[in-house]
């Protein structure tokens with residue numbers, strides 16, 4: 001297997017060219033012209049009117065909550081399975097994360113469990129498009145509208161994913177993206193908020209830029225913000241990465257379709273369910289679950305066998321979000337989450353770089369996965 005093809009991140013002459021431009025401009029920081037240029041181009045890619053760049057995809061969630069007026073005394077519904085930022089951002093603004101279960105095969109927030117968790121204190125919900133597969137947006141948007149909740153899409157995995165032709169990050173009040181090293185476009189670190197709400201975008205922009213207002217003077221600070229600015233150097237790299245993203249999505253999609261078709265008959269292996277409304281997928285992760293009784297081997301045995309053959313694989317998170325030491329002592333509300341807890345023991349993912357190879361390499365991955373499943 002040609003594992004050289006799994007290299008990530010990738011860069012080329014375009015990154016170097018744009019970085020050189022920033023270096024020569026003498027404005028390397030957050031007030032470089034490259035930052036608004038990236039905001040415009042990424043917002044257009046997401047089909048949104050506004051983009052607000054920031055340091056990373058954790059602070060973008062905090063900023064979105066703050067800009068939506070979420071704070072102490074409020075509850076925010078989050079899925080029990082995600083990276084910690086989805087919940088930590090809620091705690092950082094002084095609100096309480098409420099953990100709800102995921103659906104068995106989509107790995108995304110279960111809209112029924114979310115509906116059951118709503119109280120008079122609920123202010124917002126943050127579905128995650130896990131691995132690039134979109135959360136059930138029709139039902140979650142209806143829930144948000146029924147209870148006047150702010151819906152923030154955690155789209156850290158979902159650059160380019162689409163729900164009925166609408167890009168991830170354009171359906172809720174705001175979308176939050178990450179450009180951290182493993183993401184499908186990256187500058188090592190980076191984040192972006194997308195929204196169609198102009199006043200919300202201006203509040204977010206002010207929080208990112210130490211409470212300034214556009215045209216309001218360098219030493220005039222109007223709101224309690226901080227310095228969360230993305231640098232011009234990051235923006236230059238991301239502009240180049242954005243140009244390459246559509247072709248990479250096509251390559252991953254072609255390989256994911258092939259791989260899923262070739263693995264459909266493997267007993268005990270269930271790959272992530274992608275909703276029928278989803279017509280484009282970033283394929284950030286290739287997720288699955290192993291039913292040990294039917295497969296005749298456990299997830300950990302599968303993981304060991306696959307990695308021994310050189311295929312990168314992660315045996316899921318070691319705990320639910322509320323199982324983190326941070327939340328074991330409280331500071332959150334936990335709804336029953338049997339599916340999330342089962343996934344800790346039987347789920348896995350392959351990173352998107354495994355889907356960037358040619359067809360021959362993808363067939364070799366299929367063979368390695370079948371062998372790891374004992375087929």
Ligand SMILES: Cc1ncc(COP(=O)(O)O)c(C=O)c1O
Nearest residue numbers: 056057058083085156178179180
């Ligand atoms: C679902 C999710 N949300 C938010 C983040 C946070 O992004 P960042 O690492 O850019 O802070 C991540 C990062 O991995 C993530 O997976």
